[in-house]
Amino acid sequence: MPEQENALLVNLLIFALFFGLMWFMLIRPQQQQQRRRREMLARLKVGDKVVTIGGIFGTLTRVDEDTVRLRIADKVEIRLSRDAVARVLGQDD
Numbered sequence: 543m544p545e546q547e548n549a550l551l552v553n554l555l556i557f558a559l560f561f562g563l564m565w566f567m568l569i570r571p572q573q574q575q576q577r578r579r580r581e582m583l584a585r586l587k588v589g590d591k592v593v594t595i596g597g598i599f600g601t602l603t604r605v606d607e608d609t610v611r612l613r614i615a616d617k618v619e620i621r622l623s624r625d626a627v628a629r630v631l632g633q634d635d
Contacts, residue, residue, distance in 0.1 A: 591631040
């Protein structure tokens with residue numbers, strides 16, 4: 543009987559290690575990426591140069607709670623979901 547208990551304990555330990563490894567390699571990085579994206583979307587402001595998920599470059603002219611207005615050419619603005627913004631361009635982009 544003690545051998546079976548030891549085997550069960552070893553199996554549980556291996557399962558716990560496997561789960562921990564999966565968490566550190568898959569789940570945790572994804573959670574961090576989602577947090578960074580939420581923070582980026584929360585910091586959007588008028589005048590930011592952005593790229594949308596569809597690859598459209600432009601400048602934000604209005605930022606509302608759920609939508610943004612994006613100037614893509616002179617006198618051409620489009621309204622997008624705030625979630626459609628893929629990234630904010632920095633000074634070097």
